[in-house]
Amino acid sequence: MADFTVVVADPETGDTYQLDVDGQDANRFMGRDLGDEVDGGALGLDGYTVELTGGSDNAGRPMRSDVRGPDLTSLLSDGGTGFTPSRNGERKRVTVRGREISDEVRQINAKITERGSEDVADLLSDDE
Numbered sequence: 001m002a003d004f005t006v007v008v009a010d011p012e013t014g015d016t017y018q019l020d021v022d023g024q025d026a027n028r029f030m031g032r033d034l035g036d037e038v039d040g041g042a043l044g045l046d047g048y049t050v051e052l053t054g055g056s057d058n059a060g061r062p063m064r065s066d067v068r069g070p071d072l073t074s075l076l077s078d079g080g081t082g083f084t085p086s087r088n089g090e091r092k093r094v095t096v097r098g099r100e101i102s103d104e105v106r107q108i109n110a111k112i113t114e115r116g117s118e119d120v121a122d123l124l125s126d127d128e
Contacts, residue, residue: 047116
């Protein structure tokens with residue numbers, strides 16, 4: 001059974017909320033890709049919609065939206081997720097995870113795209 005830590009960003013206020021998700025709610029994320037939109041009900045945000053923006057696996061390797069599938073991939077990167085070059089023209093081989101969410105993922109990053117009628121802080125204050 002999968003369990004995730006979902007970090008939800010609220011672009012309007014600039015706040016972030018860290019939520020633990022397991023069981024049936026975690027299954028709503030399985031097989032989804034980065035960039036997909038998910039109903040916020042799985043996170044206790046009824047009426048909200050969140051977009052999956054990133055994440056990392058159990059070893060801390062980042063997920064990249066340009067790598068297909070849920071598997072690890074070693075690629076030669078000139079920048080972007082997983083590597084920031086320190087000089088012009090620098091490239092490096094990095095190991096990243098694909099964009100599909102699987103059992104190996106431990107953290108999912110998301111942002112709110114559609115808002116519900118209630119305030120986010122009010123909805124999440126009951127859970128903390």
